[in-house]
Amino acid sequence: MAAITVADELAEAGLRIKRLEEELAALQDARVIASDRTKAAQAAVAIALSTAAERIEGITKEAQSERRRRQRRSDGVMARRLHRHYIAGAGLPGA
Numbered sequence: 001m002a003a004i005t006v007a008d009e010l011a012e013a014g015l016r017i018k019r020l021e022e023e024l025a026a027l028q029d030a031r032v033i034a035s036d037r038t039k040a041a042q043a044a045v046a047i048a049l050s051t052a053a054e055r056i057e058g059i060t061k062e063a064q065s066e067r068r069r070r071q072r073r074s075d076g077v078m079a080r081r082l083h084r085h086y087i088a089g090a091g092l093p094g095a
Helices: 002-090
Strands: none
């Protein structure tokens, strides 16, 4: 009788081991899949950040260029005004 009980427990333990091994394999597969997804997501984020940085850099350069153009225009206007002011102040023609 004891031998039958031991044999039943051994068979049951064998089935539990087999189920646990299957579950372990499934968890390992899920870990690999999750790792691959994480790597893909990290790559996508890196590309998005790089693209955003390039766009920001381009916008910044364009804004600086526009600022310089406006400053040159403003400097020219101011020079003409000063020129007219001094000519008018000196009583010269062409003011």
